[in-house]
Amino acid sequence: STGGAVATPEDHDVEYLTPVSIGTPEQILNLDIDTGSSDLWVFSSETSRSEVKGQTLYDPSNSSTAQKLEGYTWSISYGDGSSSAGEVYLDTVSIGALTVSSQAVEVAQKVSSEFTSDSNNDGLLGLGFGSLNTVQPNAQKTFFDNAMPALDSPVFTADLKAGIPGRYNFGYIDPNAYTGNITYVSVDDSQGFWDWTSPGYAIGSGSFENTTIKGIADTGTSLLLLPSSVVSAYYGKISGAKYDSTQAGYVLPCSPTPPDFAFGVGDDGAAIVLPGKYINYAPTGSSGTTCFGGIQGDSGIGFAIFGDVALKAAFVVFDGGSKTLGWASK
Numbered sequence: 001s002t003g004g005a006v007a008t009p010e011d012h013d014v015e016y017l018t019p020v021s022i023g024t025p026e027q028i029l030n031l032d033i034d035t036g037s038s039d040l041w042v043f044s045s046e047t048s049r050s051e052v053k054g055q056t057l058y059d060p061s062n063s064s065t066a067q068k069l070e071g072y073t074w075s076i077s078y079g080d081g082s083s084s085a086g087e088v089y090l091d092t093v094s095i096g097a098l099t100v101s102s103q104a105v106e107v108a109q110k111v112s113s114e115f116t117s118d119s120n121n122d123g124l125l126g127l128g129f130g131s132l133n134t135v136q137p138n139a140q141k142t143f144f145d146n147a148m149p150a151l152d153s154p155v156f157t158a159d160l161k162a163g164i165p166g167r168y169n170f171g172y173i174d175p176n177a178y179t180g181n182i183t184y185v186s187v188d189d190s191q192g193f194w195d196w197t198s199p200g201y202a203i204g205s206g207s208f209e210n211t212t213i214k215g216i217a218d219t220g221t222s223l224l225l226l227p228s229s230v231v232s233a234y235y236g237k238i239s240g241a242k243y244d245s246t247q248a249g250y251v252l253p254c255s256p257t258p259p260d261f262a263f264g265v266g267d268d269g270a271a272i273v274l275p276g277k278y279i280n281y282a283p284t285g286s287s288g289t290t291c292f293g294g295i296q297g298d299s300g301i302g303f304a305i306f307g308d309v310a311l312k313a314a315f316v317v318f319d320g321g322s323k324t325l326g327w328a329s330k
Ligand SMILES: CSC[C@H](NC(=O)[C@H](Cc1ccccc1)OC(=O)N1CCC(N)CC1)C(=O)N[C@@H](CC1CCCCC1)[C@@H](O)Cn1ccccc1=O
Pocket: 014, 015, 032, 034, 035, 036, 037, 077, 078, 079, 080, 081, 082, 114, 118, 124, 218, 219, 220, 221, 222, 223, 292, 301, 305, 307
């Protein structure tokens, strides 16, 4: 079997939302597919009213296929400090034509203010490795883990785009979605992430800098978070760019367009090139002359995060069979 659905960007590509069908009859929620975590949780009829502002709610009592996992709970907190918690049901979940009949659906009873204020986001669908799942007393499998045995090929692909809808596909690689070759690299899943190592980077038309960058492919993170040495080398090339402590990040003049940024993939010279305009993440003030940088530092995290700013420049294969990542330009 195969499946897939659109991934529609929210403003500034801060996140991408994908319609997911839950229950019988189907209840369609727009979820943020997150390869950096492994819980599928949703706003629900159990979410405290004061914490709901416009989200679509999953109501298990309206689903003939919902089964409550009595005594099971979950609680998660994310890198940006947001969090949610609740109880667990099993129900039928589909992404396009791909259906998992007994998927753990974690219903939120509490969500932090970041989720409440994000009215278009009805929850998260984690596609990290199972070890990250927070359900107690027994961890639950991700949608991909449950679907894998039935898939034509044990893969899903991310084809995120700048400012327009892209796609997540399951079970096949669309040859029309990318150009050139797909370069596969090994993944270290020991921390539960799609963790890989880039051999280095290049700025604009500059020479390639060989420096290993270990990091995760994370659809749930908006920006490209890199080691401070790389980040200062990049912004050092841009007059007027500076670290702004009030914004807690590098800012730069929105024009002229900043230099491209390329990161290496594999050991035969392949690279993914981010057009400079991707680094103009969003205007910081009303003037529109200063932009918040799409590349920021990863200090305090312990690894780089190849988030949406990087992923939207590539076609990415997440191979659960061989535990590899495939990168292609498009
Ligand atoms: C340093 S991981 C920071 C990252 N959260 C972000 O990237 C948020 C995303 C967002 C989306 C929509 C509205 C507001 C914010 O966006 C910013 O933080 N931004 C964008 C806007 C900028 N002005 C400031 C910087 C993050 O926790 N991701 C996790 C998934 C997120 C959680 C929040 C909701 C959306 C999905 C996750 O994969 C990150 N993970 C990765 C590894 C280990 C733990 C962990 O938890």
